[in-house]
Amino acid sequence: MTYRIAAAAELVGVPATTLRYYEDIGLIEPPTRGGNGYRTYDDADLARLRFITATKNLGIPLADVAELVKAYDVEDCSTVAHQVVEMVAQRLAETQTLIGELVALAAQLQTVAARLAEAPAAGPCGDGCPCATAAPAPLADRRTFVPLTRGPAPASDEPVIACSLDAGSVPDRISDWQALVARATLREHVAGGIALTFSASPALAAEVARLAAAEQDCCTFFTFTIQMTTGQVRLEVQAPPGAADVVAAMFGIAP
Known part of the structure; x- marks a missing residue:
């Protein structure tokens, strides 16, 4: 199943501008575009975006999230989880x-x-006030x-x-x-x-x-x-x- 950017953003729980920003900084690859020129995302894209959102919400810097995304795409789950645990610690x-x-x-x-x-009710400020x-x-x-x-x-x-x-x-x-x-x-x-x-x-x-x-x-x-x-x-x-x-x-x- 494919989704336009507004639908994908809503399912992931972020604004559409966030997905464009992730694309601009290279955190995610540019999505496929349909014949009408609109960005389209599939279920695998949404799973990756949810992973990015979850790790970012832990306060992990985007530079470290980018490293986790690389591991997410090629490593098994236990390896990725170990890296996340280290960053969370x-x-x-x-x-x-x-x-x-x-x-x-x-x-x-x-x-x-x-x-x-305890300041006095009247009188100017001074060195000892x-x-x-x-x-x-x-x-x-x-x-x-x-x-x-x-x-x-x-x-x-x-x-x-x-x-x-x-x-x-x-x-x-x-x-x-x-x-x-x-x-x-x-x-x-x-x-x-x-x-x-x-x-x-x-x-x-x-x-x-x-x-x-x-x-x-x-x-x-x-x-x-x-x-x-x-x-x-x-x-x-x-x-x-x-x-x-x-x-x-x-x-x-x-x-």
Whole structure:
């Protein structure tokens, strides 16, 4: 079956201009044209375009998508899937780092907003006024919870999905978790979260316990369960349904 560009674009879920753009940059070969000069796409073209759209929607750069398309056309599915997994892992690491940076920025902005609210009602600005000195300073005796999700506030009996870790420590904490999660030998779904299994060693067991305790202190909506058996350490991470994206971003997902 063949499709004109408007029908093909609708079936793939992108504007017709996107298909023309893909053609212009060489991401796809120019489609066959009918006797009337109109572009025509067949089912194989649509399957390829859906693959392109799916990988692009994962945030994979178009230059990398182009390499995947080359593999898609000549390799078996397992080989293509392996390449996609590698690119997704890279995007996940980048996204987790960005989450840490955004949480840190949110904490800084909340601190700035609180200090600016203390500005005097009258008088000119000067060197010592909050407008000029609102940059956040370390506050050892109090913490600010930064919401990690959007949407309405939870009911009074539900945990708040927020983090109180000071802004400067967030990127390092994210990096610590990334390094630990990368050492997992098994990932499994559990109710409300994920379970990570590691090959046991005294140092690893101590690191799991240290990170879990530190994380639960600043993100009280998490529940961590550590099980130690011969040769293995198992960490279960659970959270309310509203925090599912946070769990996936920090700890990954089970295959």
